[in-house]
Amino acid sequence: MRFKQKLFVTAIAKIKMVVMQTFFLLFLINFAKADNRLNFSESYRSSNTKNIKNLNLSKLVYQPKGTADITVTGTIVDEFGLSIPGVNVSEKNTKNVTSTDVNGKFSIRVKDENAILLISSVGFSAKEIRVGTQNVFKITLSSSINELQDVVVVGYGTQSKPTVTGSVSTITTKQLTQSPVANISNSLVGRLPGLFATQTSGEPGADGSRLRIRGVGTFNGDADPLVLVDGIQVENFNNIDPNEIESLSILKDASSTAVYGIRGANGVIIITTKRGVSGKPQINYTFNYASNSFTDLRKSMNSFDYASSWNKGIELDRYVTQSNTPLRFTPEELEKYRTGSDPVFFPNTDWYDLMLRNSSGQSQHNVNVRGGQDKVKYFISAGFFDQSGLFTDFTYLTQKFDANNNFKRYNFRSNFNFDVSKDLKISLDVSAQTENRKLNNSQGGTSRTIGDIGRAAPLSGPGIVDGKIVEIGQGQNNPLVAFLTNAGSGGIRREYRNNLNGTIKADYLLNRITKGLGVHGEVSLQTFNSQSITNTITTPTFRAQEIPGGYVLQPLAEATTFQFLTSGGNRRSTFGKLSIDYNRSFGNHNVTGLLLYDQQKNYNAPNLQFSEIPRGYQSAVARTTYNYKRKYLAEFNGAYNGTENFAPGKRFGFFPAGSIGWIPSEESFFKKNKYISFLKFRASYGVVGNDQIGGNRFLFRPTSYSDVGNTYRFGAGSAVGTYVGFPGVREGISGNPNITWERANKANLAVETYLIDEKIKIVAELFSENRNSILAQPQTFLNFSGFRQPPANLGRMSNKGFELDASFNDRIGDNFDYRISGNFSFARNKVLFRDEVNNPLTPYRLTTGQRLGQFYGLVADGLFNTWDEVNDANRPVYENRPRIQPGDIRYKDINGDGVINADDNVPIGYSTTPEKTYGFTLFSRYKSLDISVLFQGVGNVSIAYTGFQRSFGWTSAVPQGTADYLIESWTPERFAQGLPINFPRLSAGTSNSPNNPSFGNSSYFIADASYLRLKNVELGYTLNPKLVKRLGLSSMRFFFTANNLFTWSSVFQGIDPENNITRPDSNEEPYPLTRTINAGINVNF
Structure with a gap:
């Protein structure tokens, strides 16, 4: 806690110092010239200055000494013709400045007709307009977007x-x-x-x-x-x-x-x-407050259904086990579960409801200021984000020990641009991020806790009784105890992370040498440090002991005091760049060029272990572009760079690329029309690399020897027990000095077009990638040789697909505009070569030729529903599964040998990486009201229900939780009544029992994880500019947003198709995705 307070105070002090120095610098810049003074226009001096409510800011003019000769007036609107209040209007190279009123009108007196007006506003592109002989203007600003x-x-x-x-x-x-x-x-x-x-x-x-x-x-x-x-x-x-x-x-x-x-x-x-x-400075403040809740949670069976299903599973297992196993629950016990008459010893606990709350809060603040003059421009921003987790508050049970997770973030950024001279420009950027995160420190973290909740049976404990945590038996899976105590949880960890980044850049024009030539240089420093504090505590628990007429709670675990453990680390990176660039036009010929040197060094001090030795990158980059009349286009570029991840002689490589384009709509034969206003074709091809090899970065060096403990034994042997163990060493993996980076050959074809007065915009692209020299562990080397072969650049993959991006914009009348946009992407990869053992009899089991991450398993052919089907003489034999009965899964004999075994495993479903992804947005605005809706989805992706396999079975020692959708498992009664059946027969055995043929990897448990999600909805209202102006503001907007509102998918309830695509193991489940309902305000001063 002291560290956290000290860190916070130090961060605030530094931020305050930077902000104060920044605004003092701006003060000096704005008021350095003593011969300037603040004047009011004549019309303003003649008005009632005491009526401050009628103050018209457009008549407040900051002018140098002397009398302006020309009065210029005008109106400023956006591209839709709507007036823009608060636009900055100034006379270039003077202190003469004003702003538009609520109707977008302005009036300014300038020196003469040679004066230049500078028009600028946050969110719009700046403009320069020469006054000339005109003194009334209507100016349209384009959005900066x-x-x-x-x-x-x-x-x-x-x-x-x-x-x-x-x-x-x-x-x-x-x-x-x-x-x-x-x-x-x-x-x-x-x-x-x-x-x-x-x-x-x-x-x-x-x-x-x-x-x-x-x-x-x-x-x-x-x-x-x-x-x-x-x-x-x-x-x-x-x-x-x-x-x-x-x-x-x-x-x-x-x-x-x-x-x-x-x-x-x-x-x-x-x-x-x-x-x-x-x-002038534009100050923006944004505030959001949101409520988070889980998008979906699995529902567990109640205790009565759970106990009844357990009994039914034992009954259906009797043929498989060849034993008359007694039922687990008596009729009297089932009745107590059904009626809830004894909630302590026959509980019905919904662990999701007990341990997870319905909603939690989230807030976000940001304030930034943006402005500047000809010589200095600045952007300064500060932000705060706070998000709480969705675990129930149990501090009343744990001596104020809060096990809920939480995340806070503090942001600061300042970007300054200095025009030192006509040729020299310098920028200084400083940013900082501080993160405070509290999380579960158990093995598996929060995912393990969610998994514990999902596995806990409703009858495994009453949860909380009389303000105490109560257990009813040893060995029962009680997620509340695991969550709140240090036994098996590892406590609660608080992580404090700080990032500080600083960059100085300089650009110098060399027009005196040749027009369009310039040099650029920059240096940057990144620092990162972290500290972790782990707190553990044992929460008192009790066991219910039955006594005549009731129960008594006996202590099981006594409370302990807080325990603390701290750790930390830091690292830094330095960057440097130096470049020469060229940009010039020769009539219809437009040429650019770039020569650049780039280097980077990463340090992991002070923990300088062998694998953490500083690593560096060096690059030499060249690029040139050419276009003729902006219709014939070409670009050629390349990088010669290297990394210390590889052995000398293998560190550097050259990666060239080229692209060409043609814009037929600029040709003389292409008649200008409103149907096709722009058309462009482009193509590219090149080679790029990937040095992220994973694991040990020094694979080119041998790890020849390693300590293997007391495993060298001398004596009569373990059977007699007279041997003695001695420590020793053994040969490790020899290094491979030829290891190098992956190389990807990429090709791209595209067409871009704007149609119907640019209301419709379409971009379509085809792409292809062939990657080779992928680092892989050889699998075809003989194991009995005793030699561990090092990785080598053996793998090859391809990846091909297409993209489509389209939008339609239009306006109806003066007050209503709308936009429809969407994108679709398809990418399919294939493993072209992976060094693996090829069995000629089962080539379909190879990963070569398949998608990366492809599922493999048996092909299910429905269920056996009758004994006649089971006893069919032509039915394949199940290897190591001698007894099959109705309700078990029927599998296809892929190789036709009459046996169902591993040789029948084939690719099933898709992979866990979607091949299709898409999104489409609907936007409309009517006067001050706007609404935006985003839908997002994926396709050609699979999820394995085998990750939830432990929910399909039980063991007599430790009951496991079961989702309520498993009530639709096969039973003779459900089959006879024609009720829906989605799972094999109930079983009281473990999922991997050799007597249970209905579990394991098969197409029966591979589901289509495609989904369509209402990802985001935003409804906004912008206040009337007249009202806002009275408040002394430039603009004010209220908005309501919602994220992850609805999902349409074919997976079972409580299994999110997105965050359950990849599960770490059957004991863990990912923290569910959250639905966010948010209200906010945005104010510009």
Whole structure:
């Protein structure tokens, strides 16, 4: 606690110091010139200055000494013709400034007709207008979103969107902030073509989505994309406040990612944060408060159904076990469970209801200021996020020991731009993130607790009786005890993480040498430190002992005091770049060039273990683009870079790429028309790499010897018991000095078009990737040799697919506009080669030729429903399963040998990575009211119910929980009555019992995990500008949002098709996804 308080106080003090220094600097910049003074226009001086409510800010003008000669008036509107209040209007190179009123009107007196008006407002593109002989203007500002769509952020720079020949998709801050979530990755779901996102947990602080760009292209190491924030690589971008972000781009093909060389094969995500703009300070404040609840939870059987099913399972097992096993529950006991007459000894506990709450709170604050003048521009932001978990508050039982999880995050960012001279520009960026997370420290963490709840039988304990935790028998699975005590839980861990990032950049124009030439340099430092505090405590528990007329609670475990354990670590990274760039036009010929040197060093001090020795990257990058009349396009780029992950001589490689484009709509033969206003074809091909080999980074070095403990034995042997063990060493894995990076050959074809006056925009792309030199462990080496063969670059994979991105925008009348947009992506991978043993009789069992992550198992052919079916002479024999009976699964004999065994395992279903992903958005605005709806879904993906297998069986020692949908298991009665049957017969044996042929990997337990989800809904209302102006504000907007509202899927209730796709093991279940209902306000000052 002291550490937390000290950390918080230190962080606040530093932030206050930075903010005070920043605003003092701005104060000096704005008021440094002593010969300027604040004047009021004549019309304002003649007005009633005492009536402050009628103050018109458009008549408050900050002017230098001297008299202005021309009065300029006008109206400023957006692209839809709606007036924009609070727009900054200034005379260039002077202190003469005003702003528009609630009707978007302004009036300003300028020196003469050569004066230039600077028009700027947050959220819109700035404009410069020469006054000339005109003194009345109607000015239209374009949204900065449209500006971002015209300028695309690419690797090491920006390009004009019409001339981009690579594959790049972009979204802006408006879309990112629509979802009230802690992690940016969750805001991306369904919004970008080619981005496959899977959220596998809803746990606070660990609910980020797993991102894949155009699917998966490797079966080794890390398939995550490279992420850069303002050009600097980061390990985690989910800790950034979405309000700090201007745009986010994903780079997908080789033409756009080859400049990153060995780090570009998995795609690249580029985040650009907001920067300052010319004009008066614009202060923005956003507040969100949300309520979180689980999207879906499994319902367990009640105790009566559970006990009855257990008895029925024993009855149906008698043929298999060849024994007359007595039933587990007597009729009298069943009646007590049914009536609930004895809730202590015959409980009916809903563990989900007891241990999980219905909702929890979440809040988010952000305040930022943006502005500047010609010489200095700034953006400063501070944010706070707080999210509580959904476990029940049991502090009244645990000496105020709160086991619920929680996540808090503090964000700060300041971006400054200094125009030192006409040629020299410098920027200084500083950002910090502090995260405080509280979580379960048990093995498996929170997922183990959720798994304990799911496995707990309703009759395993009464839960809480008379304000005490009560157990009724040893060995019963009691998740409440495991959750609240240190026995098997490991306590509660509090993690404190701090990130500090600083970057200085400088750009210098060399027009004096040749026009369009410039140099760029930057240095950056990232630091990360963490501290972990683990608290453990034993909670008092009791056992109910029956006495005549009631019960008495006997202590089982006494309370203990708090125990503490601390740990921590830190690391840092340094970055440096130096580049020469060139951008010039020669008539109709437009040329750009880039030469760049980039280096990075990562340090893991002070824990400098062998595997944590600092590692570095070095890159030399070259790129050139050319276009003729902006209709014939070409780009060629390449990177020569290397990493210390490999042996000398294998560290560096060259990764080239090229792309071309053609815009027929710019041709003279292409008649201008409103039906096709823009048409572009583009193609690219190149080679990129991946150095994320996973595990030991020094695989090129041998691990020749290792201590194997007291395993060398001398004497008569263990049978006699006279041997003596001695420590020793053995040969490990020899190094492979030829290990190197993966290489991905990527091709891309695309067409872009704008139709019907640009109301319809369509982008369609085809892509293909062949990846080779994938690091893999050889499987065909003889084991009896005693030699452990090192990994080698043996694997090959392909990945092919297509994308479609389309939108339609229109306006009806003066007050109603709407937009419909959608995207669809398909990516199918195939393992082309994996060094594995090939049995000629069962080639279908190989992973080569199949999808990565493909499920394998027996092919189910329904259930045996009658003894006639079981006794059919032509029925295959089940190996090691001699007794089959009605209710068991019928399997297909794939190889026709008359035996059902492992040789009949074949690919079943799909993999756990979706091949299809899509999203579509509906938006409309009527006057001040707007609404946005986002649907998102996936297809061609499977989920294995075998992960929930322990819920299908029981053991006599430890009852296991059973979901209520298993009531629809096969029984003779259900079959005879024609009732729905979704599972094999009930069984009281364990799922892996040799007498139970109905469990294991088979198509019976592989389900289609495709789903459609109402991902996000936002309803907003913007207050009338006249009312807002009276409050002294620029704008005010109220909004209501909801996330993860509804899901349509064919999986069983309580099994989310998204976060249950990959389960760690049968003892763990992921923290369920949450539904968020949010209300917020956004205010601009």
